[in-house]
Amino acid sequence: MEYIYYDVPGLGDVEVSIHAEERRIEENISERQFLHVLRNPVQPDIPTDHHIVIRERNGIRLVIFTNTDDGVMLIKTMYRIHARTRAS
Numbered sequence: 001m002e003y004i005y006y007d008v009p010g011l012g013d014v015e016v017s018i019h020a021e022e023r024r025i026e027e028n029i030s031e032r033q034f035l036h037v038l039r040n041p042v043q044p045d046i047p048t049d050h051h052i053v054i055r056e057r058n059g060i061r062l063v064i065f066t067n068t069d070d071g072v073m074l075i076k077t078m079y080r081i082h083a084r085t086r087a088s
Helices: 018-026 031-039
Strands: 004-008 012-016 052-057 060-065 073-080
Touching: 004 031, 018 073, 031 052, 031 060, 031 073
Parallel strands: 012 073
Antiparallel strands: 004 012, 052 060, 060 073
């Protein structure tokens, strides 16, 4: 897997942290699935209050830091979004 991706739509240049890569493996997210979420967003990114945006697709969430020293965005972590079940 590469650790930097250039010209990502809506983000520019993006690095992948070691933690994010470890989470990708733990969550059984294939590199193909990860790239699909990263490069093919279907909804706008979700901004938060602390220079972080969330990118989601197909039940996978990427947490991306936008305010880095080198100007390259950083994927801090990624994980699967599990559907919540409600008690009846």
